[in-house]
Amino acid sequence: MPDFVKATPMTSRSPAKAPITRADFDREADRPDRQGLWRGLSVAVLRLSRHAAALSIASIALFLVMTALEFLYFQRLSGGLAALDMRVAGFTPDEGMAWLTALGRRGGEIIIVWHYLTFDLLFPALLSLTLVSLILAFGRRLSTFRAMPAQMQALFALVLVLPYTVADYAQNFALARLLSDFQLANPDSLAFASLLTVTKFALLAIPFFVVAFFALAGQRRR
DSSP: OOOOOOOOOOOOOOOOOOOHHHHHHHHHHSSSOHHHHHHHHHHHHHGGGGGGGHHHHHHHHHHHHHHHIIIIIHHHHTOOOOOGOOOOTTHHHHHHHHHHHHHHHHHHHHHHHIITHHHHHHHHHHHHHHHHHHHHHHHSSHHHHTOOHHHHHHHHHHHHHHHHHHHHHHHHHHHHHHHHOOGOHHHHHHHHHHHHHHHHHHHHHHHHHHHHHHHHHHHHHH
C-alpha cells in the first residue's frame, strides 16, 4: 500500500447528544407536579364528606359559645349594642362609631383577644370545612352530582364556599383593626367594614342554600 494512503477513522454522522448532568435531574425534581398536587387536594377535600356529622357538631358548639359570649359578656361592655359583625343588613357609620365608643379602649381590647384572636379566628375555617363536607355528602346522594368526576365535585364545593371564607376573614381583619386603633374609624372605613359584613352573609347564604337544596332533593329521590 502506498505511503500516501492513510486510513481515516470512521465517525458517526449523527449529532452527539449532550450528557445529562445532575443539575438536569435536580431541575426536573424541583418542578412541581401541579396535576399531582391538585389530585391530592381533591382527595383530601372529598374525604371531608366522611366527617360531615362531626364537623357540623363542632361548628354548632363553637357558634353557641360565641353567641353566649356576645349576649352575656360583650353586649354588657357595649351597653347592649349588638356586635357589628352580627348585623346581617350592615350598619351606618354612626352606628359603627356608637358601638366603638360604647366599648372604649378596654372593651375593644377584650373583644380582640376573646373574639377575633380566638374563637372567630377558628370559626370561619371550621364552618367552611363543614359546608364543604355537607355539600359533598348530600350531593353524592344525587345521581347527577355523583356522575361528575371526583375532582369536579371537589372544585364545585370549594368554589361555593371559599368566597365566604375570604370575606369573613377580611371583615374580621377590618373590624379588629378599628378596635385596635379608634383613630382609624371614619365614615369610609366604617362603610367598608359594613360592606364586608353584608358581603359575608350574602356569600354564606349560597352554600347554605345549596346544602338545603341537595338535602331536599335527596329526600325526594328516596
